[in-house]
Amino acid sequence: MMLTGQKSKFTFVLITVFIESVGLGIMLPVMPRLLVELGGGDIGDAAAYGGILIFVYALMQFIFAPLLGRLSDHFGRRPIILLAMLIFAFNNLMMTIATSITWLLVARTISGIAGATSAVANTVAFDISSREKRAETLGMISAAGFIGVFAGPVMGGFLVDFGSRMPFLVSAVLALANFLFGLIVLPETLKPENRRQFTFKITRPVGQLFKFEQIGFMLPLLFAYFILSFAYDTNFSVLGYYTMEKYLWTERQLGYFLSFLSGMLVLIQGLIIKIAVPRLGEKRVIIWGMILNIVGFTGFAFAPNGWALILFSVPFCVGCLAAPAFYSLLSQKTPNDQQGALNGNMNSMAAASGVLSPLIMTQTFKYFTSEKAVIYFPGFPFLVAAVCIVLALLFTVVNFKRSY
Incomplete structure (x- = not known):
């Protein structure tokens, strides 16, 4: 249960997580058209620009997300989460009025630096929840995020009918409204005695891997998890451009399909x-x-039409059970005093793949849809992803035979 008088604060947390999830999903159907408009090229060029934007956003989050958490431990939750929400709104306003790819690049850089609002929102929720109800609280927050992920692409596909900038404008208005709501209902939730001294020492997520080498038999599985994450990120970075290039889908059709995948x-x-x-x-x-x-x-790579793509999305989605099962298995084999290190390493692997995969896969898509390509094959990035998972599977099976 919430501590006395905390329900309005928790409502703000849920809305914050929902809006951030919607904001990420709402842009997916519209980005191909917007990048074609601003870049002046074809869908392959748009995909390459999109990969750079995702790369910059993910890189900034990879570097600055730990810093944002430490800032909230020192200055308090309220100023950090409100500032992050305000910057999120500003980013969407920049996307609304952007006149060049450079504008978009600046907007995504700023958003990536201050974009980890969900992490601070989780901390606020824990601050205002009783200890025995924290698991239930986290479940409600996850549900709000899932609903946002499901709703975002549909909203984007619908709103783009009113112009390629309308989804970003709506997302900005929602964020600004929630910012004002937070100003009213959200006091500081971090007690003065729980604040930590802030230093400029930057956490190095990748560096934590070297501290984890004492559990050497897990490193092949961590590497396999990285390859798996690298392959998964292909969908996020390429799928929209692929369906528009090969099947001539509209933004609304793409939005419906992305919401189907999310569901x-x-x-x-x-x-x-x-x-x-x-x-x-x-x-x-x-x-x-x-x-x-x-x-x-x-x-996905060879699907001749949209219905075939939808059909193959079923085994793909069921197969995504592999990722949480990976985490569960590694957690069981990790000593209690190393669980934090394991979580940090898993997050680092996922973050690193989120930085590298979009850049590589979108450039691959651009090449295989250009006149320079040896063969026209827009689905080639998905074939690369399949090969990556074959490698991850081999690493995993060999490790199971040796260590388990």
């Missing part, structure tokens, strides 16, 4: 995994999950 993943990650892991065990879920991912990505 499938929410169902599978939230419900199916509770059945699959107890019955099959983590190892089998990981292996069969990656096999289904390979089937899904290969199907």
Whole structure:
């Protein structure tokens, strides 16, 4: 339960997480058209620009997200989360009036630096929740994020009918409204005695890997998890451009499909995994999950039409059970005093793949849709993703035989 008088504050937290999730999803259907308008090229050029924007945003988050958390430990939650929400609104306003790719690049850089609002929102929720209800609180926050991820692409696909900038304007208005709501209802939740001294020492996520070498038998599995994450990020960076290039989908069709994918993943990650892991065990879920991912990505690469793409999205989504099963297995094999290090390493792997994959995969898409390509093959990035998961599967199976 919430501590006395805290429900309005928790409502602000839920809205914050929802708006951030909507803001990320709402731009996906519209970005191809916007980048074509501003860049003046074809859909392949737009994908390359999009990959650079994702790369910059992910890199800034990779570098600055730990700093944002430490700032909230020193200055308090309220100023940091309100500032982050205000910057989120400013970023969307910049996207609304942007006249060049450079404008978009600056906007995404600023958004990446101050974009980890969900992490601070989680901390606020924990501050105002009783200790025995924190798991329930986190579940409600996750649900708000899932709803936002589901709603965002549909909203973007609908709003783009009113212009390529309308989704960003709506996202900015929502963020500004929530900022004003927070000014009214959100006091400081961090007690003075719990504040920490702030230093400019930057946390180096990748550097933590070297401190984890004492559990050497896990490193191949961590590497396999990185490859898996690298492949998964192909969908986020390429799928929209691919469907518009190959199937001539509209923004609304793309929005519906992305929401379908999000809904499938929410169902599978939230419900199916509770059945699959107890019955099959983590190892089998990981292996069969990656096999289904390979089937899904290969199907994406060669799907002759949109209906085939939707069909192959089913084994792909079911296969995504492999990622949480990976985490569960590694957590079971990690000593209690190393759980924090494990979590940091898993997050670092996912963040590093989020930086590298969009840049590589969008450039691959651009080449295989250009006149310079040896063969016209817009689905080639998905084939690369399938090969990556084959490698991850080999690493995993070999490690299971040696260590488990």
